[in-house]
Amino acid sequence: MVRHVDPEVLALVALGEPLADDADRTHLAGCAECTAEVASLRAVVAVGRSVTDADALVAPSAAVWDRIRGELQLATTPGGDPAAPGEPAPVTELEPVTELDERRARAAVRPEPGEVVAAFTAAGATAAGLIVGGAGGALWASDAFAPAAEPAVLATAALDPLPGWAASGTALVEEEPDGGRVLVVTLDGPAVAGDFREVWLIDREVQRLVSLGVLTGSDGRFTVPAGLDLSDFAIVDISEEPLDGVPAHSGDSIVRGTLGA
Incomplete structure (x- = not known):
């Protein structure tokens, strides 16, 4: 071999x-x-x-976070089931929606046009489908960051x-x-x-x-x-x-x- x-x-x-x-x-x-x-x-x-100071991130709107929480089921009822459509989804005390959840969600859901979100923390790598490999820092993302064609x-x-x-x-x-x-x-x-x-x-x-x-x-x-x-x-x-x-x-x-x- x-x-x-x-x-x-x-x-x-x-x-x-x-x-x-x-x-x-x-x-x-x-x-x-x-x-x-x-x-x-x-x-x-x-x-x-090639990244410059002009490459600033744009903060997403509240509607983006609503879609993110819905897709990842971050907010659930006390019984563990997703909230019914049209009803507010209360957050349980045991599993609060934390800042970490939001950072994970940023890399997992594609934003609407004009809304750019990103996540670069190691803790968010699993949920985002982001792999940081070797000293070169090669990045892949499951959805929001499509790999460039080699x-x-x-x-x-x-x-x-x-x-x-x-x-x-x-x-x-x-x-x-x-x-x-x-x-x-x-x-x-x-x-x-x-x-x-x-x-x-x-x-x-x-x-x-x-x-x-x-x-x-x-x-x-x-x-x-x-x-x-x-x-x-x-x-x-x-x-x-x-x-x-x-x-x-x-x-x-x-x-x-x-x-x-």
């Missing part, structure tokens, strides 16, 4: 932390499943980091070092909802000050190449030109470039790998 990288470690990778364990680094470089999981978690991280992974590659280099990395191609393609690359280890590293797609005969852009830091996302045949331009290459103003490949490749399904 294949031993995959621990989910919490994958969450740290998605947050930008380097892999300290050589075995995990080697496994991630060649495992499409773990690579796809990291890509999925990075999408969650991107959403979380991007389809079209191809992956392990990036191996070329002579004179000790780095390694991974690459994968994601398909976006509009049909566009994005090359996601991760290079093990942070960039050294003054480094200028460029990402390329090279044909299988290593005769033609297309530059996708400059890699800043240890990972990046690059748009694949529409119409570029990845079955032909299947080699992912990251090079060290001099600051000489020459757009051609320097010939000094750090890592390289071939995309495969």
